[in-house]
Amino acid sequence: MKILHFEYYIAVVEYRSFTKASNYLHISQPSLTAAIQKLENEIGYKLLMRSTKEVKITERGILFYQYAKEIVHKYHQTVENMYDLNYSNNPKIKIGILESTSKWVSVVVREHCNHYEDQHYMIREILSTAAITKAITNYDVHIALSNEQIVHDDIISHAIYSEDYILVAPDDTFNKQKSVQLHDLPLILPNDTFQVRKHLNDYFMRHNIRPRIVLEVDRFETALNYVHARMGYAVIPKIYYQSNNASHLNAIAIRPNIKRTIYINYNKKRKHSKRVLSLIDLFIKYWDFGAPHEN
Known part of the structure; x- marks a missing residue:
């Protein structure tokens, strides 16, 4: 069972078509069909019901799809982190921001970098609450700013300023x-x-x-x-x-x-490094009453 087969199956489910999925994956339709059949043989049950008109997902196929998405995501995340470690002993810190916060965030990140000069950062603009929630729960970012409080069992959403x-x-x-x-x-x-x-x-x-x-x-x-x-x-x-x-x-x-109120958000179930926790602390302290900051 290979990660590639999981990716093939995910494509078939999402396109609901072997033809469309094979075009997306840039492989032949017979090769895709053979890969899905091999996957089904390995796990011992049908994932898809095929007909001349459409592709239907079995009940077990729906559950398998959810597991496959999670496995593929974690695989790619692990590979990315492994590549990160080629450049630094510490994985990059990924931060989701709003366009309107970019100036003061740069001040906070600069201060953090003064303490950890070898640290690598990745800054992304994430503008919707749904996208921010997904990025945090999927471990795509360590920290994200939002202009709405995020209500989610896995997320701490802390107001920092209005x-x-x-x-x-x-x-x-x-x-x-x-x-x-x-x-x-x-x-x-x-x-x-x-x-x-x-x-x-x-x-x-x-x-x-x-x-x-x-x-x-x-x-x-x-x-x-x-x-x-x-x-x-x-x-x-x-x-x-x-x-x-x-x-x-x-x-x-x-x-x-x-x-409006701006919130800092992070996954409370994730084991954050000391460096990430110190950056979260800097974000919060920057807006504490009496703390120096640039407008």
């Missing part, structure tokens, strides 16, 4: 008003797949606002570019505005106020 959303506009607009309402303003907002957009949609609903959306984007950086181009006004987190280049753009408070 911030306002603000409206960003060119300096010469709004006659130096300190706050504005969002009614009738041309807005540049995140796409509706992102958690920030869900916060804003909830805000609009609670305050009976029908937003005038002129542009939807994937990144705050892109939103600021279009504000510079005078296509509309962007709603972004305050700390992102403070920590990024927003020259000639004015930050205006939104009335009524809208806030």
Whole structure:
């Protein structure tokens, strides 16, 4: 029984077709069929029921699929960690961040690296709560930041700071008003797949606002570019505005106020190294009252 056979079986299940799976795997259909039959012979029961029209999964096949996915994931994770150790005696620390946190996270990682100069880090942007939960529970990251509390039996989700959303506009607009309402303003907002957009949609609903959306984007950086181009006004987190280049753009408070909380998340069932635990501690201490930090 080989890992490759598990991967073949997973492809057949997910595509529900030997033809589509063989195209995806870049092998012939007869070779794929033979590999699945060999797998079934080795385990002693049918995984799939084949007909001229479709492929159906047996009850045992469903359970086997779940086990196979877990085994393949752990195999690739182990291989990756083995390659990591070619470059360092310590596996890289994998961190999931939000775009809006990138500036201050770099300060924390730099401080951590001052203590562990041989440490290798990998930074990924993970933007949805579901993707963050999956990355933590699948051991794809050690630490991840989210703008929602994650409720999961295996995850510790610890609030580290709260911030306002603000409206960003060119300096010469709004006659130096300190706050504005969002009614009738041309807005540049995140796409509706992102958690920030869900916060804003909830805000609009609670305050009976029908937003005038002129542009939807994937990144705050892109939103600021279009504000510079005078296509509309962007709603972004305050700390992102403070920590990024927003020259000639004015930050205006939104009335009524809208806030969010940032959480640090990690798997409580994972045996974290001393280095990972020290980085978690630095993330938390960075936002402790009175702790020095850059905005």
